[in-house]
Amino acid sequence: xxxxxxxxxxxxxxxxxxxxxxxxxxxxxxxxxxxxxxxxxxxxxxxxxxxxxxxxxxxxxxxxxxxxxxxxxxxxxxxxxxxxxxxxxxxxxxxxxxxxxxxxxxxxxxxxxxxxxxxxxxxxxxxxxxxxxxxxxxxxxxxxxxxxxxxxxxxxxxxxxxxxxxxxxxxxxxxxxxxxxxxxxxxxxxxxxxxxxxxxxxxxxxxxxxxxxxxxxxxxxxxxxxxxxxxxxxxxxxxxxxxxxxxxxxxxxxxxxxxxxxxxxxxxxxxxxxxxxxxx
Amino acid sequence: xxxxxxxxxxxxxxxxxxxxxxxxxxxxxxxxxxxxxxxxxxxxxxxxxxxxxxxxxxxxxxxxxxxxxxxxxxxxxxxxxxxxxxxxxxxxxxxxxxxxxxxxxxxxxxxxxxxxxxxxxxxxxxxxxxxxxxxxxxxxxxxxxxxxxxxxxxxxxxxxxxxxxxxxxxxxxxxxxxxxxxxxxxxxxx
Numbered sequence: 001x002x003x004x005x006x007x008x009x010x011x012x013x014x015x016x017x018x019x020x021x022x023x024x025x026x027x028x029x030x031x032x033x034x035x036x037x038x039x040x041x042x043x044x045x046x047x048x049x050x051x052x053x054x055x056x057x058x059x060x061x062x063x064x065x066x067x068x069x070x071x072x073x074x075x076x077x078x079x080x081x082x083x084x085x086x087x088x089x090x091x092x093x094x095x096x097x098x099x100x101x102x103x104x105x106x107x108x109x110x111x112x113x114x115x116x117x118x119x120x121x122x123x124x125x126x127x128x129x130x131x132x133x134x135x136x137x138x139x140x141x142x143x144x145x146x147x148x149x150x151x152x153x154x155x156x157x158x159x160x161x162x163x164x165x166x167x168x169x170x171x172x173x174x175x176x177x178x179x180x181x182x183x184x185x186x187x188x189x190x191x192x193x194x195x196x197x198x199x200x201x202x203x204x205x206x207x208x209x210x211x212x213x214x215x216x217x218x219x220x221x222x223x224x225x226x227x228x229x230x231x232x233x234x235x236x237x238x239x240x241x242x243x244x245x246x247x248x249x250x251x252x253x254x255x256x257x258x259x260x261x262x263x264x265x266x267x268x269x270x271x272x273x274x275x276x277x278x279x280x
Numbered sequence: 281x282x283x284x285x286x287x288x289x290x291x292x293x294x295x296x297x298x299x300x301x302x303x304x305x306x307x308x309x310x311x312x313x314x315x316x317x318x319x320x321x322x323x324x325x326x327x328x329x330x331x332x333x334x335x336x337x338x339x340x341x342x343x344x345x346x347x348x349x350x351x352x353x354x355x356x357x358x359x360x361x362x363x364x365x366x367x368x369x370x371x372x373x374x375x376x377x378x379x380x381x382x383x384x385x386x387x388x389x390x391x392x393x394x395x396x397x398x399x400x401x402x403x404x405x406x407x408x409x410x411x412x413x414x415x416x417x418x419x420x421x422x423x424x425x426x427x428x429x430x431x432x433x434x435x436x437x438x439x440x441x442x443x444x445x446x447x448x449x450x451x452x453x454x455x456x457x458x459x460x461x462x463x464x465x466x467x468x469x470x
Contacts, residue, residue, distance in 0.1 A: 047381055139388055145388075154362070155362045156362060157365075159343060207454075210441070250426065
């Protein structure tokens with residue numbers, strides 16, 4: 001099935017036998033019976049060394065927790081040679097992985113290093129690699145899960161007609177003491193009403209941080225009070241407070257108060273890493 | 281969806297609900313609809329109106345009334361179904377419907393592991409993050425900066441947006457399956 005005549009770049013395919021390190025490659029790896037020009041495309045599909053390694057392990061039905069390092073290293077290098085021979089530009093990450101595999105392989109040959117405590121298990125030199133492979137595998141599955149979700153602009157399209165005129169601005173926020181007394185009342189009510197409930201906490205700081213950033217996305221400062229929803233009770237106020245503090249700490253947002261006891265407004269800090277810490 | 285016995289939506293309510301759904305791309309909950317229609321209208325009537333509307337749209341080939349959960353409460357929106365896609369693509373250079381593996385993996389890491397830095401994404405995937413991919417994720421409005429971490433170099437932390445949740449039909453981040461659930465020994469297809 002080799003299409004050496006039809007190939008667009010005959011120079012590379014003058015000799016139909018692929019060469020690895022100058023030696024003709026007599027036998028392709030067993031799972032590689034693919035037309036030669038498709039091979040390059042196939043090899044380029046790997047998302048990186050972890051992907052390639054995971055493929056090798058799965059392909060040969062190896063136990064990921066008990067990787068035969070010598071065997072896998074050999075196969076890995078074989079694929080690297082194949083890629084090189086196909087003139088695929090190898091990213092440095094592939095070579096780094098090769099070095100890491102070689103290191104693990106050599107450390108497997110040495111007696112395990114004793115660790116301080118006697119009863120502690122010696123560290124398996126493969127442990128970190130296994131962990132990263134498993135983590136990567138989870139990532140690929142998670143991304144597959146995402147891809148299968150019905151997605152906007154692929155599986156469905158939003159329907160929206162623009163409403164006609166611009167709407168009148170919303171009324172101004174309440175005065176501070178009104179807010180304080182309202183919050184006090186709600187805190188009191190909230191603590192009375194919620195005392196008996198035992199249930200999973202539906203509020204999350206992470207979600208709230210997202211909501212606050214969304215609220216400030218337009219760039220206009222908004223009063224602090226906008227971000228407290230009294231109907232969420234005491235826990236809601238706590239979650240909002242923690243979220244605002246957290247966002248302030250990471251400098252995603254900042255505060256402003258025009259006068260003592262005046263209303264506090266929040267605004268979004270433009271993302272620029274140039275600001276230096278030394279200014280203090 | 282069927283009308284409840286006795287809940288006859290008054291003249292014009294079905295059309296009003298339809299118009300409200302038409303001008304909102306985001307889902308509307310019963311409460312949101314109630315707030316716009318007027319508090320004096322019985323929610324049961326609005327629900328009945330939505331039911332009417334749903335059965336009306338059942339015969340529509342391209343648009344449907346879709347129930348959506350928003351913040352744990354049921355809501356609805358009008359969407360154009362995938363059957364419209366070929367026509368849209370014939371008319372203009374639509375966004376390519378396929379996302380690359382690199383983009384999806386990066387997005388998955390940001391979604392499940394946020395706040396996450398670029399360095400952590402690179403460590404998890406074993407390759408450098410292509411700036412093009414982060415740009416694409418930004419352009420689609422799925423990913424944004426969550427500020428900078430208080431550690432040397434002050435790396436930028438990335439997280440997902442509301443738009444990401446809405447575009448993938450996810451109600452909240454809590455609805456994402458547990459990351460460890462994706463562990464397993466079954467074979468992956470290459």
